[in-house]
Amino acid sequence: MGKRKKPIQFNDKRLYYSIQEVADHFAVNVSLLRFWEKEFENINPKKTAGGTRQYTKEDIQQIEIVYHLVKEKGLTLDGARQSLKSKKDDEVKRVEALEKLKEIKKELLALEEEFDRLHEQQKYSKTEIE
Secondary structure, three states: OOOOOOOOOOOOOOOOEOHHHHHHHHOOOHHHHHHHHHHOOOOOOEEOOOOOEEEOHHHHHHHHHHHHHHHHOOOOHHHHHHHHHHHHHHHHHHHHHHHHHHHHHHHHHHHHHHHHHHHHHHHHHOOOOO
């Protein structure tokens, strides 16, 4: 069985994420992230003096684009590079739209759970009038 994604919970207070957190977010090995860093110029995390990679939210968004092209669309690395050169804006917009849709789905599921909970409360709080 493969790795499971562990989505990063982004917040405004945190600036950097470790390579392991990013790898877990995409359910890939850290070695793949290091490889993509060499292969794609748009992936360029900050490195500390000791060489530790620190990923910003923007870095993770760039990885999201490469992940989408390579893992979800099945493009080769050359194909992904060509797509980034020719249609970068389109790919960025597509990935952003997918992320927004995922957030909307999450909100809708939470609303559905709340509705179901309220419906159950309503069902049991009704009293029969005779």
